[in-house]
Amino acid sequence: MSAEKAAFYRCIMDVFAAAKRQYRLQLRSDEVLAEARWPDGPPRIEEVNTALGQLAEWGNLESHPDTARVSSLSDFYRARFLYRLSQGGEAVESALAVFVQTLQRRAELQTVALEDIASRLQALQALAEATEPDAAKIHETLRDLVRVFESLAENAQAFMAGVARSIELQQADAGAVANYKKRLIDYLERFMGDLVRRSDTIARLILALEQGIDALLGQVAERESRDAAPGGAQDQADARKAYLQAWRERWKGLRGWFLSTGHEPPQAELLRARARSAIPQLLAAIAALNERRSGRSDRSADFRLLAGWFAACADNGEAHRLARAAFALNPARHFSLNASAEELPASTSWADAPPLRIHPRLREYGEAAPRGPLPRVRDRAEERAFLALQLAEESQQVEAARKRLATSRPARLSDLGELDMHAFGLFLGLLGETLAEQAGPETPVERQTSDGLLHIHLKPLAPDSRATIDTPHGVFAGRDHLITITPLQDGR
Numbered sequence: 001m002s003a004e005k006a007a008f009y010r011c012i013m014d015v016f017a018a019a020k021r022q023y024r025l026q027l028r029s030d031e032v033l034a035e036a037r038w039p040d041g042p043p044r045i046e047e048v049n050t051a052l053g054q055l056a057e058w059g060n061l062e063s064h065p066d067t068a069r070v071s072s073l074s075d076f077y078r079a080r081f082l083y084r085l086s087q088g089g090e091a092v093e094s095a096l097a098v099f100v101q102t103l104q105r106r107a108e109l110q111t112v113a114l115e116d117i118a119s120r121l122q123a124l125q126a127l128a129e130a131t132e133p134d135a136a137k138i139h140e141t142l143r144d145l146v147r148v149f150e151s152l153a154e155n156a157q158a159f160m161a162g163v164a165r166s167i168e169l170q171q172a173d174a175g176a177v178a179n180y181k182k183r184l185i186d187y188l189e190r191f192m193g194d195l196v197r198r199s200d201t202i203a204r205l206i207l208a209l210e211q212g213i214d215a216l217l218g219q220v221a222e223r224e225s226r227d228a229a230p231g232g233a234q235d236q237a238d239a240r241k242a243y244l245q246a247w248r249e250r251w252k253g254l255r256g257w258f259l260s261t262g263h264e265p266p267q268a269e270l271l272r273a274r275a276r277s278a279i280p281q282l283l284a285a286i287a288a289l290n291e292r293r294s295g296r297s298d299r300s301a302d303f304r305l306l307a308g309w310f311a312a313c314a315d316n317g318e319a320h321r322l323a324r325a326a327f328a329l330n331p332a333r334h335f336s337l338n339a340s341a342e343e344l345p346a347s348t349s350w351a352d353a354p355p356l357r358i359h360p361r362l363r364e365y366g367e368a369a370p371r372g373p374l375p376r377v378r379d380r381a382e383e384r385a386f387l388a389l390q391l392a393e394e395s396q397q398v399e400a401a402r403k404r405l406a407t408s409r410p411a412r413l414s415d416l417g418e419l420d421m422h423a424f425g426l427f428l429g430l431l432g433e434t435l436a437e438q439a440g441p442e443t444p445v446e447r448q449t450s451d452g453l454l455h456i457h458l459k460p461l462a463p464d465s466r467a468t469i470d471t472p473h474g475v476f477a478g479r480d481h482l483i484t485i486t487p488l489q490d491g492r
Contacts (some may be wrong), residue, residue: 005051008043011036012051013060016085017093026082028066052083060089113152114198117254120145121205128212135219142220146250153257153267192272199268203258217247397422405430406454406485413467414480424471430485434458441479448488457484 003009015036019027027035033048056063066080085093124141127133209216221244225236257267306326313319401423405416419427430449434456438445446457458481465480 007039008047008051009055011038012048012055013089013093016061016083016089017097020085020090020093026064026084028080028082032083052081055089056081056083059086060092062086113148113155114194114202116148117145117152118198118202118205120148121202121209124216125205125209128209128216133216133219135223138216139220139223142216142247145254149250149254149257153253188276192276195268195272199258199266203266206255206258213251214248217244217251221247394422398426401426402454402487406487408484408486410457410482410484412461412480412482413469413478414465416467416469418470421472424469424473424476427469428476430454430456431458453488455486455488457486458482 001010012032015032016027018035019025029045029048029052032052033042033045036042052061052063055061061083062085063081063083066082120141124138124145127138127141221240224243225240255261256264260266309322310319313322397420401420404423405427416427433449434445434447435458437447438458442460444457444459446455448455461480461482463479467478467480469476
């Protein structure tokens with residue numbers, strides 16, 4: 001793997017790995033030359049012989065003299081060898097095959113496995129309801145069920161662990177991103193729909209088998225214990241106990257996938273939640289891609305651009321104005337530690353201001369006042385009483401304004417006369433609420449206020465009519481209307 005001609009050696013070892021799968025025991029150098037897939041064209045036979053000898057020296061191959069093609073004395077003395085995989089070489093090839101398979105493997109969400117699990121459970125239920133259960137068929141069905149379930153669980157686990165790594169959009173263009181997004185979302189929606197649809201069926205089948213599953217597992221464990229290595233009676237019983245425990249654990253794992261265990265949700269729900277969370281991860285990856293494609297500048301790029309602006313300034317005055325705008329060089333705000341500093345205007349320069357006297361404790365400890373007990377809580381009784389008095393007076397004034405306006409009798413706006421501040425504020429609020437419901441300028445309107453205390457009816461008069469109301473803030477004028485404000489009892 002790390003030699004100088006590693007690719008050359010890998011081509012040779014791939015030929016021997018293929019020969020092992022084809023049950024061919026030995027190969028000659030010319031067969032290796034003909035069957036290997038050389039990336040740069042076939043080499044000379046001498047190079048192949050040298051590489052085969054090096055692999056045999058490393059222990060990947062075993063060589064044996066080839067006497068089958070000897071036809072003369074000179075052929076006998078010429079070195080000809082047959083090569084085959086050594087035990088160590090075979091182990092290395094198997095490990096490399098598993099390594100490559102693991103790297104290239106993509107997690108799959110198998111909807112077919114859910115259908116197979118349901119069909120195996122139905123077959124197992126039929127066998128359990130038979131008068132004389134067939135232990136061989138039960139054993140075969142359980143083995144198929146476990147094999148399918150293990151494949152589903154293994155792929156689901158790989159998906160849950162690697163779904164974030166599978167969204168490899170960092171170097172993709174916009175078209176590839178859109179296509180992959182659509183395929184992934186369709187894939188997840190199809191799996192989640194099938195998972196929801198079949199999980200309930202599988203859970204009901206598992207519950208139906210709960211009563212007699214222990215007896216079925218006992219028959220299977222009894223059948224498997226017959227093949228245990230010969231020994232005493234206790235060894236046979238121990239083997240049956242071990243097989244039974246293993247089958248119970250497998251059934252418990254299957255049950256926990258589709259049924260809740262205590263306070264733990266089923267694994268199928270966790271898988272469904274993980275599949276749903278893959279969509280936000282995809283969108284986050286797309287957002288990161290778009291952000292990178294937008295070419296956001298960093299601070300160094302901003303400073304380089306600003307330096308170019310400074311270089312383009314016509315004079316120092318223009319440069320100073322640019323610096324003030326860029327770095328917010330506003331007039332100084334002086335500290336209020338000194339009594340004299342409080343009277344300084346903000347436009348005073350630091351050079352013209354009196355010196356700032358800082359207490360040594362502030363410089364050393366970061367605080368001017370020494371530590372001690374907290375000050376006593378200030379009594380705010382007078383302020384609260386004053387606020388309560390203001391609220392009471394304001395409520396009385398608003399109530400007086402409501403009584404003046406809510407007379408339950410029609411009145412023209414021009415007849416209202418002069419309104420004080422509170423009455424005019426109430427009138428303006430009522431008029432605004434009512435006009436917001438009006439369909440048109442010539443349409444009468446009526447409505448109930450939002451607090452449920454008043455009912456208002458507003459009817460526009462002639463277009464050339466005019467109403468004028470005097471207020472402390474000025475004169476309020478506009479088209480005259482006929483208004484009726486009626487108080488409602490108990491908010492009804």
